[in-house]
Amino acid sequence: xxxxxxxxxxxxxxxxxxxxxxxxxxxxxxxxxxxxxxxxxxxxxxxxxxxxxxxxxxxxxxxxxxxxxxxxxxxxxxxxxxxxxxxxxxxxxxxxxxxxxxxxxxxxxxxxxxxxxxxxxxxxxxxxxxxxxxxxxxxxxxxxxxxxxxxxxxxxxxxxxxxxxxxxxxxxxxxxxxxxxxxxxxxxxxxxxxxxxxxxxxxxxxxxxxxxxxxxxxxxxxxxxxxxxxxxxxxxxxxxxxxxxxxxxxxxxxxxxxxxxxxxxxxxxxxxxxxxxxxxxxxxxxxxx
Amino acid sequence: xxxxxxxxxxxxxxxxxxxxxxxxxxxxxxxxxxxxxxxxxxxxxxxxxxxxxxxxxxxxxxxxxxxxxxxxxxxxxxxxxxxxxxxxxxxxxxxxxxxxxxxxxxxxxxxxxxxxxxxxxxxxxxxxxxxxxxxxxxxxxxxxxxxxxxxxxxxxxxxxxxxxxxxxxxxxxxxxxxxxxxxxxxxxxxxxxxxxxxxxxxxxxxxxxxxxxxxxxxxxxxxxxxxxxxxxxxxxxxxxxxxxxxxxxxxxxxx
Numbered sequence: 383x384x385x386x387x388x389x390x391x392x393x394x395x396x397x398x399x400x401x402x403x404x405x406x407x408x409x410x411x412x413x414x415x416x417x418x419x420x421x422x423x424x425x426x427x428x429x430x431x432x433x434x435x436x437x438x439x440x441x442x443x444x445x446x447x448x449x450x451x452x453x454x455x456x457x458x459x460x461x462x463x464x465x466x467x468x469x470x471x472x473x474x475x476x477x478x479x480x481x482x483x484x485x486x487x488x489x490x491x492x493x494x495x496x497x498x499x500x501x502x503x504x505x506x507x508x509x510x511x512x513x514x515x516x517x518x519x520x521x522x523x524x525x526x527x528x529x530x531x532x533x534x535x536x537x538x539x540x541x542x543x544x545x546x547x548x549x550x551x552x553x554x555x556x557x558x559x560x561x562x563x564x565x566x567x568x569x570x571x572x573x574x575x576x577x578x579x580x581x582x583x584x585x586x587x588x589x590x591x592x593x594x595x596x597x598x599x600x601x602x603x604x605x606x607x608x609x610x611x612x613x614x615x616x617x618x619x620x621x622x623x624x625x626x627x628x629x630x631x632x633x634x635x636x637x638x639x640x641x642x643x644x645x646x647x648x649x650x651x652x653x654x655x656x657x658x659x660x661x662x663x664x665x666x667x668x669x670x671x
Numbered sequence: 672x673x674x675x676x677x678x679x680x681x682x683x684x685x686x687x688x689x690x691x692x693x694x695x696x697x698x699x700x701x702x703x704x705x706x707x708x709x710x711x712x713x714x715x716x717x718x719x720x721x722x723x724x725x726x727x728x729x730x731x732x733x734x735x736x737x738x739x740x741x742x743x744x745x746x747x748x749x750x751x752x753x754x755x756x757x758x759x760x761x762x763x764x765x766x767x768x769x770x771x772x773x774x775x776x777x778x779x780x781x782x783x784x785x786x787x788x789x790x791x792x793x794x795x796x797x798x799x800x801x802x803x804x805x806x807x808x809x810x811x812x813x814x815x816x817x818x819x820x821x822x823x824x825x826x827x828x829x830x831x832x833x834x835x836x837x838x839x840x841x842x843x844x845x846x847x848x849x850x851x852x853x854x855x856x857x858x859x860x861x862x863x864x865x866x867x868x869x870x871x872x873x874x875x876x877x878x879x880x881x882x883x884x885x886x887x888x889x890x891x892x893x894x895x896x897x898x899x900x901x902x903x904x905x906x907x908x909x910x911x912x913x914x915x916x917x918x919x920x921x922x923x924x925x926x
Contacts, residue, residue, distance in 0.1 A: 387911055389692075389694060390694075391694050431774075434771050435771060435774055435775055436721060438723075438771045438772060438774075438775045439699075439720075440723055440724050440725075440772065440775070441766075441768065441769070441772050443771060478769070478771050479769075481770075484770045501777065503774065503777070504770040504773060504774060506770055
């Protein structure tokens with residue numbers, strides 16, 4: 383299970399589900415300058431950038447992934463706009479070709495002789511920060527389920543879809559447990575859908591990352607998210623270990639009261655999949671200027 | 672009456688196989704083979720799938736190795752890899768690239784490499800090899816494994832092999848892992864240069880005493896070699912990866 387090679391003939395599906403409720407416009411605790419929605423949009427854009435780069439073969443982007451970014455707040459739907467607007471799921475080559483804009487900047491890199499040089503880099507943008515409305519989590523998960531059902535009909539074989547859900551609060555439209563379980567029961571011949579949840583907090587509370595059991599969780603909402611979080615397969619555990627994250631056999635893909643670093647790691651671990659060398663291994667000599 | 676003087680020379684019987692991953696076009700294969708039988712120099716390189724222009728980089732490394740005439744030192748290796756890398760990066764300057772190709776090109780290209788040079792004028796025949804990463808040279812005698820480098824066994828393989836970067840600023844650590852070695856051959860020895868999937872397959876079979884190795888070592892033609900690995904692939908006994916194999920059987924030839 384969770385070992386199928388990801389190829390163009392057998393691509394996998396990655397769904398980024400983002401809470402865009404009004405509270406996402408609040409800052410992280412202890413960091414009044416940084417709004418959660420701004421940071422999440424930045425990380426999502428960076429994640430899409432990394433997925434594109436992983437699939438880039440010289441001048442071609444191979445469709446190893448089909449990607450969806452769904453937001454929920456005032457409404458539920460795709461966060462893509464422009465050329466990608468109105469499409470619930472798109473092949474990664476289309477993501478590559480249709481960012482809303484490509485920003486240019488400079489990055490400081492080692493010159494290999496103990497010094498640093500600045501080189502031009504490009505930062506594509508696909509989604510902008512949004513924070514408005516309530517938290518219709520059940521409706522959003524139902525939308526995800528619809529997308530998955532359609533995608534799985536055409537892709538019954540291969541590495542199963544991964545859903546990375548990020549939220550900062552409790553559902554405003556009911557208990558997400560049932561729909562979460564339904565999503566986790568879908569799958570391919572290589573395993574069931576992986577649903578991972580990252581809860582971020584405005585309060586100063588101890589974060590809980592990738593727990594193995596729910597006894598350590600503080601309340602019913604945390605336990606609900608734990609129950610609808612898949613266990614991390616071996617490849618994901620290896621990715622977590624590479625990042626220095628303490629995840630064990632049996633750990634759920636679940637973070638509670640996460641901070642900004644938790645979000646970055648959540649997306650890195652959640653998109654590590656299998657058979658793909660992490661893009662960042664080539665990046666360890668660089669730093670942002 | 673004196674009999675005519677009979678001289679003995681070495682004869683190299685070559686087989687080679689270069690196959691893309693199943694489901695891929697031949698042009699998508701990022702492994703490379705280079706052979707100069709005249710100079711008795713052979714190389715296999717494996718372009719890292721996720722790097723930019725990997726096939727071109729693998730081909731450059733393998734070709735450069737077989738075209739060299741000089742001896743083997745890590746310092747020389749480092750110098751010519753840096754030169755080849757600069758030329759590769761220069762070749763990209765004239766291209767108009769999309770944002771993603773530009774980003775990818777910024778990191779350059781990566782590959783593993785194994786090269787061997789045989790000296791047919793020595794008795795016994797001698798070889799020198801250089802290797803970096805998980806493309807391996809195996810020396811087999813009487814269907815047993817005599818030597819394997821740079822990795823000596825299947826436990827040495829993982830998803831992050833040491834790679835030769837086209838960007839020389841990344842050579843500091845990788846060049847520490849370059850392996851050079853030498854040895855001698857007897858009549859009937861088989862030298863195998865192989866990219867990672869085939870190397871791993873072969874080492875695992877030697878370790879388990881699997882009879883498949885005998886069949887592999889006994890192939891009589893390039894076609895037989897391909898048929899053999901097609902069967903292994905269809906049975907799921909070898910990872911679906913590009914395959915590059917050069918098989919050199921060393922024989923006495925009396926004239």
